[in-house]
Amino acid sequence: xxxxxxxxxxxxxxxxxxxxxxxxxxxxxxxxxxxxxxxxxxxxxxxxxxxxxxxxxxxxxxxxxxxxxxxxxxxxxxxxxxxxxxxxxxxxxxxxxxxxxxxxxxxxxxxxxxxxxxxxxxxxxxxxxxxxxxxxxxxxxxxxxxxxxxxxxxxxxxxxxxxxxxxxxxxxxxxxxxxxxxxxxxxxxxxxxxxxxxxxxxxxxxxxxxxxxxxxxxxxxxxxxxxxxxxxxxxxxxxxxxxxxxxxxxxxxxxxxxxxxxxxxxxxxxxxxxxxxxxxxxxxxxxxxxxxxxxxxxxxxxxxxxxxxxxxxxxxxxxxxxxxxxxxxxxxxxxxxxxxxxxxxxxxxxxxxxxxxxxxxxxxxxxxxxxxxxxxxxxxxxxxxxxxxxxxxxxxxxxxxxxxxxx
Numbered sequence: 031x032x033x034x035x036x037x038x039x040x041x042x043x044x045x046x047x048x049x050x051x052x053x054x055x056x057x058x059x060x061x062x063x064x065x066x067x068x069x070x071x072x073x074x075x076x077x078x079x080x081x082x083x084x085x086x087x088x089x090x091x092x093x094x095x096x097x098x099x100x101x102x103x104x105x106x107x108x109x110x111x112x113x114x115x116x117x118x119x120x121x122x123x124x125x126x127x128x129x130x131x132x133x134x135x136x137x138x139x140x141x142x143x144x145x146x147x148x149x150x151x152x153x154x155x156x157x158x159x160x161x162x163x164x165x166x167x168x169x170x171x172x173x174x175x176x177x178x179x180x181x182x183x184x185x186x187x188x189x190x191x192x193x194x195x196x197x198x199x200x201x202x203x204x205x206x207x208x209x210x211x212x213x214x215x216x217x218x219x220x221x222x223x224x225x226x227x228x229x230x231x232x233x234x235x236x237x238x239x240x241x242x243x244x245x246x247x248x249x250x251x252x253x254x255x256x257x258x259x260x261x262x263x264x265x266x267x268x269x270x271x272x273x274x275x276x277x278x279x280x281x282x283x284x285x286x287x288x289x290x291x292x293x294x295x296x297x298x299x300x301x302x303x304x305x306x307x308x309x310x311x312x313x314x315x316x317x318x319x320x321x322x323x324x325x326x327x328x329x330x331x332x333x334x335x336x337x338x339x340x341x342x343x344x345x346x347x348x349x350x351x352x353x354x355x356x357x358x359x360x361x362x363x364x365x366x367x368x369x370x371x372x373x374x375x376x377x378x379x380x381x382x383x384x385x386x387x388x389x390x391x392x393x394x395x396x397x398x399x400x401x402x403x404x405x406x407x408x409x410x411x412x413x414x415x416x417x418x419x420x421x422x423x424x425x426x427x428x429x430x431x432x433x434x435x436x437x
Contacts, residue, residue: 085411171200174355184314
């Protein structure tokens, strides 16, 4: 079923209230870049091409996408491409979903030091999972982990956490056989939480000693050694939250689930309910009753401010793979595991044959149900690309640099 197109978009909010946002808040170059990309996405400012129906001669201007990973409109095609690639690496085993969350006390520091603390979150969570799984008293195997960083909650506040999809079992440490986990139990959550807490805080202390953390703004007070020690000791005493969800039934369920998590942004256009009188109204899940959805209204500038909290550092990789799913193990450990589970002879020297990649519109149709090449007028024809559309300069323009003023 084709999904109904949203009436309101984040781009509408940016075009209507972007200048007011600049007057009230100082924006970084990265923030300006994201705003400019989203505001011009699929508009004449980026150029495009003319599509003509081969049946009824209907004409339609198709404008180019900005391809920014923070843009709500540019994720569906990239998500479909990514899932198609990951299909080749999935194993016919159940998978578990484990969520690692940073305590609220660390959020101001994480917001000030995004790259080092996000990296530390990945390292601590992945090493915790692999270390416990390799323990002979637990599973005694090398597992596969795909970790996806999310930094938001339903209300768009800063809430960094890591979603990990983990194989239900792993390759024996000597590589001789596959070690399955229990059907409804993977690893003890309480032990995972303690190991994660210790690993993260040890890495955080090391980063502080090496001068890799920036203490400024709201984090200036914890630069004092006494305050820092009090914060650290309090975090060691606190129970950290690690949540394990029930296992998936098979690879198809994993793919469907991953499709909803891997290429998300802070808020999708489909959650926007209205934009009027300087207010943005959007829907969010009621966690007490997941079948219901509630609405929240925010000042448009506050809405954009929260949206920009989740802009990632330039070049930061927010989807990472570990263990037998790591890139370096695809043609070795993963190939061995796939042949074991398929009861085929093991030969890790030959790489799997590559399949011809489907066009982007076919992948988009499979994932969203939207056929972008179908004629919206006659419904039976196909849109054919013809002449290009020239780029215009009348749409969004980057603001000029501020004029220097005397003290």
